[in-house]
Amino acid sequence: MPTPLTVDPIRLAHGADAIADAARELAAFGWTPATSSNFSMRLDDHLAAITISGRDKGRLGRDDIMVVDMHGKAVGSDARPSAETGLHTQIYRRFPDANVVLHTHSRTQSVASRLFAREGRIRLEGWELQKAISGYTTHESVLDIPVFPNTQHMPELESRVDAWIDEGKPLYAYLIDGHGIYTWGKDMPETRRHLEALEFLIGCELDLRRLSP
Amino acid sequence: MPTPLTVDPIRLAHGADAIADAARELAAFGWTPATSSNFSMRLDDHLAAITISGRDKGRLGRDDIMVVDMHGKAVGSDARPSAETGLHTQIYRRFPDANVVLHTHSRTQSVASRLFAREGRIRLEGWELQKAISGYTTHESVLDIPVFPNTQHMPELESRVDAWIDEGKPLYAYLIDGHGIYTWGKDMPETRRHLEALEFLIGCELDLRRLSP
């Protein structure tokens, strides 16, 4: 029988504050409309802090953050974790260096996901800001962001993410059709940088499409 | 002869503050240009608080809110209720669970109402954020927002709204051609969520239309 998981209260408080601060700023950008979006941070090898479902992301406090294990099960709380919690913990299981996952729902992200759903990916190339993604050093690189079909059945989505990774394709972020983006990084600043860069680049692609004859 | 209606001053003060707070935030989004828009809250079975006509929605105080009965007649005030007051009280009469009505006038709402006026509705489907409307649990649902012709004669508008409801069609919100949106909910947070989700989704539909070949 496994030892019950215990939560380090200091680490949790720091994690919850970092999530709430980021959420407030992302909400101010308009990327979390109508209580959408969710955010998490790895606490240790077994646990992560994550936003409770349905809260206004512009006004999060410590009470709006809960703890889950790496399979998305609530730890020390009766609150309901977001239906999408499994997508967060999947990232922590598959990418040992990922310590923060941000999922937002901007208009640019939602619209782009619909437009590129059939192709199954958005290809970014020729943009200087690709260099904001860790590991990219030149605008001459190619950065593919997959667009997965939407479903209310999370295991189906998780298996599509697993399949992409198992094929050995690089993965820094993904979109879900009619929904938003998931991206991650080693810490909050890197993940914020990834999110801002991807929102910017996807917006640029939409603008180019509008403007090209 | 009916007993005269009396206003609970505490309840009115709370309602007025809730309306003023919401109005300030919606004004900051730019959804209430040029003193447009109006907001109300049900006080009890017979009375509602509603914004007085023509005030700047970004700077409302308690003096900018008045009380009307469920037929839109002023109660305990000489102020002029908005010409559109009847559309608010109609919602309270027809939907017993509705306790807040928000009417805004964003550029997205105005433009979409013109574009979809001939079809008489905007059909939303395939968007995850449809789940922000109470009762919707999947992006695979269909959400129709009717667009009614504009008129300065309110009873004509009211009878179109009645006709839609009497046909048994679901109604969560409606647009008026060349004008804005009306939406409602059981309380202020739910109504705010409905309004934010609809503004977002209608904006997405316009973007898709711009971007589709």
Next chain:
Amino acid sequence: MPTPLTVDPIRLAHGADAIADAARELAAFGWTPATSSNFSMRLDDHLAAITISGRDKGRLGRDDIMVVDMHGKAVGSDARPSAETGLHTQIYRRFPDANVVLHTHSRTQSVASRLFAREGRIRLEGWELQKAISGYTTHESVLDIPVFPNTQHMPELESRVDAWIDEGKPLYAYLIDGHGIYTWGKDMPETRRHLEALEFLIGCELDLRRLSP
């Protein structure tokens, strides 16, 4: 020999503060880029307060406002009034009820002025917000905003404005090609309402044009 004009210092201070407050808010909307735009208020039958040329409109103080007579000549100051001062005083001479003139330079205004320069006007009809213009009571009215050719020679512009008025056509605002908008009203709130409504409606017309097949 005429009595020299004297400035009421209290009235000037109030006018300057009202101009600076409005300018700060309009600058925050992004409608006064790169020190463009100018604002004025009638002080009495002979004098008006107006912004000094080239100042950042987001940070105006009393020292950034000067007094001119109704022909645009500086009174009690060595500062240089804006080259466009004559367009302000023309409005005060031609419209005795106008007490405030606001000229801004938003991207919407500049782009629309180029697009509609050949037609010489933007025609607004079918929009509820036309009712924000004093004297308009229905969306079924027609509201024409002339677009005059740009010139660095102000008397040429003034004579075009005079010609439009002399033909008996209503005039609530005008655009200058490649430039911005001028609008006015009986006081600051009415003029702000006119400006916000026109910015909104011109933006809606551009959106409709983008979206119509």
Next chain:
Amino acid sequence: MPTPLTVDPIRLAHGADAIADAARELAAFGWTPATSSNFSMRLDDHLAAITISGRDKGRLGRDDIMVVDMHGKAVGSDARPSAETGLHTQIYRRFPDANVVLHTHSRTQSVASRLFAREGRIRLEGWELQKAISGYTTHESVLDIPVFPNTQHMPELESRVDAWIDEGKPLYAYLIDGHGIYTWGKDMPETRRHLEALEFLIGCELDLRRLSP
């Protein structure tokens, strides 16, 4: 052997504060996504203050600014200057009157640079706001902003800038393909005015292109 360069600490503190203040405002406009952009100010004939690579431009303090000589070499610091430092010092070497260089990375700038890369320039004419560029007195002037191909090899970019100047063509700013804008001026207010005017005008050109049949 040359005398070692010494930094005037007062002048450096003033320069760093001016850079941090401007950066905060430009970040709030959304023109510095994902730690992009860099800013500098000439300190004297031999030295300039410049932002250290990779910092969040919305939260700069004095520790985020370093000193370089006119060939981009760090002075009195082990910090890594931005890879693009050479583009800043080139401007100071070639234009003795330039004392501030601002490089931002807005969506408008990035998209326009892609669209106009083949033509190698954006031509601005007919806009009143061209007068915000020092030396321009009429909208009837022509203002060409070159668009240079992107490269991670800075000397190649520098030689393209040199070639443009050596041909005797006027140069007030340039874009790099898939990247952002560089502009400069005699002091911070003039350079800010140039940057705001160019962002505005390039945005107007994109809008006109979207709207023209």
